Amino acid sequence: MSGRSHLIKMSVGSETVVGLAQWQALRLETAGELIHPTRMMPKRAAEILGGGSIYWVFLKAIRVRQRILDLRAEEDADGRAFCAIVLDPALIEVENWPHRAFQGWRYLPVAKAPPDRGPVGSIDPAMPEEMARDLRDLGFL
Numbered sequence: 001m002s003g004r005s006h007l008i009k010m011s012v013g014s015e016t017v018v019g020l021a022q023w024q025a026l027r028l029e030t031a032g033e034l035i036h037p038t039r040m041m042p043k044r045a046a047e048i049l050g051g052g053s054i055y056w057v058f059l060k061a062i063r064v065r066q067r068i069l070d071l072r073a074e075e076d077a078d079g080r081a082f083c084a085i086v087l088d089p090a091l092i093e094v095e096n097w098p099h100r101a102f103q104g105w106r107y108l109p110v111a112k113a114p115p116d117r118g119p120v121g122s123i124d125p126a127m128p129e130e131m132a133r134d135l136r137d138l139g140f141l
Contacts, residue, residue: 005047006108007085008055008062009036010101017064017120020056021091034087037076038105041083045071053092054085055108061096062114093117 014020028034053065070086094114
């Protein structure tokens with residue numbers, strides 16, 4: 001497979017987009033960059049680094065994404081190797097697409113990624129997704 005690809009991951013430790021944003025803001029403040037550690041380095045790293053994002057699953061649905069800036073092989077304090085997924089701090093809401101629970105991360109083909117709704121906080125959470133999609137198509141959002 002060639003082209004571009006994304007990653008998809010369950011959000012562990014935060015059950016809402018706001019919770020993820022708050023947790024990541026603390027990490028960014030203390031570390032200077034936003035890194036999500038994971039055990040395995042993606043074999044299709046070149047596809048991901050060519051414009052890919054990580055799509056976060058909360059409460060049985062994909063709800064938000066972040067651009068992936070880098071994938072780095074690093075070691076923890078005990079010498080164990082891990083992959084540092086370097087993320088853009090900007091969270092982008094996507095249409096909520098149902099997704100079952102899983103462990104670790106998975107590849108998400110571009111064709112199967114939900115469309116963007118806009119930056120977190122730019123969409124009224126009470127607005128039905130169909131209305132937001134129509135307004136976006138008309139250029140109002």
